[in-house]
């Protein structure tokens with residue numbers, strides 16, 4: 331039986347509140363829509379500094395070491411320990427189309443990367459400083475976290491020409507807790523537009539069921555459980571064009587997607603996935619931390 335939920339036509343959008351002190355209207359908008367856009371949350375200079383640091387990290391990366399390609403359209407990283415073991419490391423993932431027929435990178439190394447993940451916020455001082463501010467700590471408290479921890483960070487490159495499509499999905503399918511607690515914090519480091527593959531959301535869609543459980547460890551392999559196979563109401567998707575410095579927060583059940591980037595401009599973004607330590611984090615989740623790098627919140 332199809333579940334009826336109230337899909338909205340707009341994403342609640344505000345200027346960033348001082349000190350991360352979301353107003354009651356903002357909090358209510360977030361809970362109703364499952365997504366909230368805050369313009370000018372991060373200073374453009376901080377975004378520039380993070381991009382610069384990413385460039386430095388990329389310079390030290392040798393693509394020859396990496397075979398893993400990240401794609402939500404085909405699960406090529408299954409059984410790939412480079413991906414599975416990245417929860418407490420800084421690793422690089424190439425675009426599907428990074429290599430030409432001759433096996434050479436199609437364009438400059440930094441323009442062939444899909445993402446970098448998943449623990450920059452705990453391993454790199456510049457990423458740590460960007461990820462842990464009093465404003466973010468206050469914002470997390472106001473959206474309902476009791477004991478938030480930053481489970482993972484991702485630097486999304488969405489490079490020119492070959493930036494891959496991300497099909498509609500819910501982040502809680504990858505970052506599952508009991509009860510569900512994941513919220514995504516998505517920062518535009520460059521202007522995200524329709525042209526370079528901005529995010530789209532289905533406002534109100536966070537009240538739909540969890541459709542999948544992705545990358546669950548079972549007998550040494552990663553498996554995906556389909557929990558609900560009804561199609562997304564993708565005709566109700568709303569584009570979230572976002573100037574650099576914008577923060578978008580969205581519920582772990584929020585359906586979201588982005589088109590391929592065929593433009594000449596990159597679309598760099600940075601994301602944090604935050605869960606509540608009070609919830610159970612199953613040992614069968616794909617992303618795990620070793621004992622040497624404990625999870626931390628925003629302090």
Ligand code: FE2
Nearest residue numbers: 499500501586
């Ligand atoms: Fe996502």
